[in-house]
Amino acid sequence: MNPRIRHWGAAILLLLFTAVHGQESVSMSSWRLKDCIDYAREHNIQVSTQKLNTQIAGEQYLLTRAAILPDLYGSANQNLRHSGDGSNGGFSTNGSLGLNSSMALYRGGYLRDDIQERNLEVQSANLNLLTIINDITVQVTQAFLTILMDKESIIYARDLASTSQAQFNRAQQIFQAGSLSRKELLQTQAQLAQDQYNLTSAISIERRDRISLKQLLQLTDTAFDIAIPDTIVNSGIVTPFEKVKSTALSIRPEIKNAEVNVDIALKELDKAKAAAKPSLNLGGGIGSSYTDDPATSVTRQLDNNFYQQVGLTLSVPIFTKRVNRTNINVAKIGVEQSKLNLGNTQTVLELNIERAYVNVVNAQAQYDAAVTQVSSAKEVYNIVNEELRIGSIPVINMIVQRNQYMQALQNYLSAKYNAALAMRIYEFYMGVR
16 A cells, blocks of 8 residues: 555544644635634633633632631611500500620531531532533534534535536547446436535535534634634554553542542541530620610610620530431442542553554454555546547446445545544543644
8 A cells, every 4th residue: 555545544534633733724704723722622512601700619618717706796786575555555665786606616627627618619610611611622523523524425426426527528529429338327417416416415414514513612703613623644553552541530620520539528427526526616695675764865775785795505415316327438438439430430541542553453453454455446436437438348237336436535534534533532531633
């Protein structure tokens, strides 16, 4: 095989390297892969929703930090009372004003653990956001490559339709000269109709897939289209599986998130234990009261009745009807569950990487085979077309060879873009953007 096309990466035109880093000549409405990914990271509905969840986690963290501060409440009330009958009865008023504050001095470390847990939840929310962004990136990449394949399919379909048109025109001339049967003329006409139908179908599929990409981007611009890169230079060298696995286990957000969830579960256990310990609170207040006593002004009453108080409240859980013990046991179970989830997340990631590695190797082999197949089929098809032109073979022979070429072409396109996507996903596990 020609070395310029043997390596699948070097032969894959319209692929990612140029789409992401290359210099293309595009119209104002044409988007590179990098443009699509960057836009999706900002506007995709799943990403936007998780960003809001991250903000909520941040607010909860700030609220928990404020729990160690003293509070302060003001109060005021005014009462109207009616009592008795006759000369001793009637209406009277009274009221009070006050300020009260309290502060937790000791809760067995509960507040400290709660702050640390909320901080971990903020980290978890951010890691969830990164996981969603990674998933969206893969989906956008797949959708982008699918559209590239569609566009290339349109080129081939248009070329075949053009060839069929020329064959039909030639067949009409031969038929009029009496050297071609009506049956063979109709066969070429049917083949032309089929190719025109395939071209229309290919255009429709490309439009449908473009809408799918727009949906991922949350984009309604009717002028949206993707930029077709010119060339790509890619060695097609597959990174060893062990290296990719080692790197992925150390950088992938789903692994880090599972580790953070273990820490969160441990903090839940610490909080459950702290709830079983004594707590000490400091409280205090100032205030005064007054009535409608005509003998003493309200101002004088407020001054005379002014009070200040401060005190400590110690609460010791003695019998809680097994609430604390149950909470501790449930928290211990939660720790074990989080550790199981971490192990499962690591296993799933390792298997996904291994699956991606196998897909890359298989896709490369399939692409190499498809290149050979389509090259041979096209050469034979060209020979048959020439033989048909000079009238040395029947039309049916051309149609059979044309169908074989079409099948080889479909295999080639599928293998080409499957190889591209497989390599992209495999390298993505290593952090390659």
